[in-house]
Amino acid sequence: MPDATGVRGRKGRLLHERERPRWVRESPYSWQLAVAAVCLGAFMGQLDASIVTLVYPSLEREFHEPLGTVQWVSLAYLLVVTAMMVTVGHLSDVLGRKLVYLYGFGVFTVSSAACSLAPNLTVLVCCRVVQALGAAMLSANSVALVTIAVPREKLRGALGIQAAGQALGLAVGPTLGGVLVSTAGWRWVFWINVPVGVAAIVLGRYLLPRTVQRATDARFDLPGTGWLAVGVTALLGGVSVFSGLPVPGWTGVLLIALAGVAFAGFLRREGRAPAPLVSLAxxxxxxxxxxxxxxxxxxxxxxxxxxxxxxxxxxxxxxxxxxxxxxxxxxxxxxxxxxxxxxxxxxxxxxxxxxxxxxxxxxxxxxxxxxxxxxxxxxxxxxxxxxxxxxxxxxxxxxxxxxxxxxxxxxxxxxxxxxxxxxxxxxxxxxxxxxxxxxxxxxxxxxxxxxxxxxxxxxxxxxxxxxxxxxxxxxxxxx
Known part of the structure; x- marks a missing residue:
């Protein structure tokens, strides 16, 4: 059984940002290489957002579920990204942006493989929730990584390249999704993320810079995050009931009312929180x-x-x-x-x-x-x-x-x-x-x-x- 020192050593390595090889650090193209690595994440995030909408008809047919239920393949993903974006971004400032970014790609890649193997719609939605957590870890760090890797005078152009990567993913998604669904089946919409994710992890490990300056304030607005998650989930759940979700109609009214209470609680919390998600001022x-x-x-x-x-x-x-x-x-x-x-x-x-x-x-x-x-x-x-x-x-x-x-x-x-x-x-x-x-x-x-x-x-x-x-x-x- 390993001793406490060994456990702490392994834990330290897991939370340690490895520096780039010297040949990368000293290369005149080091910042371009870092931007290229970040663009993979930007591309995949938007690709996944647009490609999934092409699988709705296939999911309706295969799982014999109404559209109101099938839409949660997207909604569950978006809920988690919305609720966790700011919190994960602050966590990255504390632990290290490169660290959280690479772990995010790992979570995104493994959960993408799990989505492709889902035996039913419930499992698919649960896997999408985990995938969204990885996506939030990517999205919250992409601009920050570009900012710390690129010289000040090159920053606007680098951010433009990163935005172009996002736009390209959004543009390619429908075409690629249509081809994959029509030829190989809807599961390949998720399998396609796996090789790209593995490549991105390897490239990020060697091309992205370590975090030099970290935040010292580790406070999180967890109550605010909770109120926001409950409010958005209840609102979209109520809309889904009226869209054909197979539950009694009165639950839609109840969920809409719960959303109102949750949003009121969120606004009250944000007015008093020391580190709010949303600044009411x-x-x-x-x-x-x-x-x-x-x-x-x-x-x-x-x-x-x-x-x-x-x-x-x-x-x-x-x-x-x-x-x-x-x-x-x-x-x-x-x-x-x-x-x-x-x-x-x-x-x-x-x-x-x-x-x-x-x-x-x-x-x-x-x-x-x-x-x-x-x-x-x-x-x-x-x-x-x-x-x-x-x-x-x-x-x-x-x-x-x-x-x-x-x-x-x-x-x-x-x-x-x-x-x-x-x-x-x-x-x-x-x-x-x-x-x-x-x-x-x-x-x-x-x-x-x-x-x-x-x-x-x-x-x-x-x-x-x-x-x-x-x-x-x-x-x-x-x-």
Missing amino acids: LLRDARIAWGLAGAFAGYLVLFGPLVLVPLALVRHGTSEMRAGLLLSALPAGFALAANLQERLLPERWTDRRRCLLGAALSLAGLAGFARAAPADLWLIGWLAVLGTGLGVFTPPNNELVMGSVPKELSGTGGGMINMVRSLGTALGIALVTLTFQHGGDHTGDSVLPALPVGVLAAVAVLMGVSALPGSRPEPSPSP
Whole structure:
């Protein structure tokens, strides 16, 4: 039996960040290598978010479960990421960002293999919860790792590369998902994560720098995390009941009421917590509050169609492969617009004007869904317009929020943006599922049902409205 010293030694090694080999540290390309390693995590996180929506029809058929139950393959994942993002980020500041990042990839990889072997939907959802914990460990550290690895003068370009990795994962997801589901089966949507995860762990071990400065304040707002998790779970659970979850209807009302109580408890806790998840003082600034509302609305409109389009097309007789190929126009438009708008739009345009243009394009794309069939080119075109609008809207929206947050609270502001993005994604999936169940028959010439498209259009209006109230006066451009 090993002695206490041996146990402590092994524990120390498990919690020790190993430094990079000297040839990596001294290489003039060391920061590019670190960014490349981080991009694998950024790519996989967004790939997994968009690829899973293609498996809904297959899961309905194989497990004989209603759509209201199947959607929890995504919702359970998003709930954990939402609840744990800020807490895991703070844990990384204390223990080491490289350490938590690599362990996160390990958790993500092993749980992906478990998802692919799930014998029923319950086990699959449980495995997705574990996978989400690994994803939170990745997402909370990617930007921080880039920041500590890259020289200051190269940081903006490096963050752009990292964002491009995320956009690429989001764009590739529907196409890859459609191909895998149609040819190899839905389980390969999860198997594909395993080799990439193993490669990322090895590369991260040798290419990522150790954490030099660590936080000394290890306080966590665990009660706040608990209230938030209960509130979001109850809200989405109530929506799922009305979407067809096989439980008595009164439980939906009870869950919605529980969500209200939990959110009230969360707000009360955040007002008194020494290290809150959400700074209520920041939310008193109308520019920040409305900007966060816009970020929430933008991701709801982005992820709602990622569920709606495959469901509607497959029920209309389209294969998963073709549905995935068509759907890729949305994230592709988003990726291109988010990365090229600085070159294409006039430099003098303010963030507010860019947000309004993005919201208008998004609304136009959703309005075009009324003519999005049966010709494939119509659907591809309007999905591209929608994606372009969201790509134009998102970066200046984030800039409006972060530009209003004091620099010493930039970490808190960034965490709040990530949180509302996750909430918008989860509610987008839940609302589209609910409205699809109760208004899923297409009308007229369109294969996309009017009710969920109308809900998404109303949220797109909120995107535009969010850029108006409380917007900070911006200086007139110099002549």
